[in-house]
Amino acid sequence: MDFQGRTAIVTGAARGIGFEIARRLAQGGATVVLVDVAEEALAEAAKGLGADPDRVLSFVVDVTDEEAVERLVDAVVEKTGRLDILVNNAGITRDDLLLRMTQEQWDAVMAVNLKGTFLMTKHACRPMLRQRSGRIVNLASVSGLVGNPGQANYSASKAGVVGFTKTVARELAGKKICCNAVAPGFIDTEMTRVLPEKAKQRALGAIPLGRMGTAEEIAAAVCFLASDDASYITGQVLAVDGGMAT
Numbered sequence: 068m069d070f071q072g073r074t075a076i077v078t079g080a081a082r083g084i085g086f087e088i089a090r091r092l093a094q095g096g097a098t099v100v101l102v103d104v105a106e107e108a109l110a111e112a113a114k115g116l117g118a119d120p121d122r123v124l125s126f127v128v129d130v131t132d133e134e135a136v137e138r139l140v141d142a143v144v145e146k147t148g149r150l151d152i153l154v155n156n157a158g159i160t161r162d163d164l165l166l167r168m169t170q171e172q173w174d175a176v177m178a179v180n181l182k183g184t185f186l187m188t189k190h191a192c193r194p195m196l197r198q199r200s201g202r203i204v205n206l207a208s209v210s211g212l213v214g215n216p217g218q219a220n221y222s223a224s225k226a227g228v229v230g231f232t233k234t235v236a237r238e239l240a241g242k243k244i245c246c247n248a249v250a251p252g253f254i255d256t257e258m259t260r261v262l263p264e265k266a267k268q269r270a271l272g273a274i275p276l277g278r279m280g281t282a283e284e285i286a287a288a289v290c291f292l293a294s295d296d297a298s299y300i301t302g303q304v305l306a307v308d309g310g311m312a313t
């Protein structure tokens with residue numbers, strides 16, 4: 068896919084799915100802005116993209132901090148002159164059963180997964196509106212589509228991302244800005260590798276294709292929605308989950 072001349076921000080880009088999305092965008096020729104709170108991992112990710120250093124920027128930013136988010140977007144536009152793609156990938160889990168879940172666990176997940184998506188979109192869409200073009204791709208989850216025991220906070224946050232995506236799509240369509248979401252199922256990342264073996268086997272039993280997905284498969288879906296090939300798609304949620312939500 069051709070992303071020459073475009074600038075893309077990817078949050079949660081230091082590792083896993085976010086890194087693969089950034090790598091694929093860079094391969095397509097985009098100037099890629101890596102955003103994360105993990106400073107050392109972010110520096111390694113920037114080196115690991117294998118892209119022209121002039122087309123790679125990195126910022127340590129907490130997406131729940133509105134002032135920091137606004138400064139980030141301003142800095143990117145000042146440096147590159149534009150902003151074409153936003154991928155809201157930053158997310159965390161704080162799993163527990165409902166009766167044991169604390170307010171702190173609930174609030175932390177809502178802050179990063181939902182509030183962070185809101186703040187990044189709010190400020191990133193401003194230069195897109197001036198350009199009258201743009202692509203926003205939010206990372207939802209199969210857990211936000213069908214629910215998952217032990218993830219009331221995570222599932223609620225990702226269901227919120229789905230509703231947010233559909234509303235933003237309607238608000239921005241008149242300015243030729245498309246907003247969609249990708250809902251991954253169980254993907255082989257650091258987040259899932261720490262699960263107990265019983266939990267992994269239970270998850271695999273719920274996947275019709277019989278395997279976990281890869282970060283590369285999620286990145287492919289995200290980059291399709293960020294590309295010109297998806298110019299007539301907005302307000303949609305693409306489940307990349309091996310059939311779990313079918």
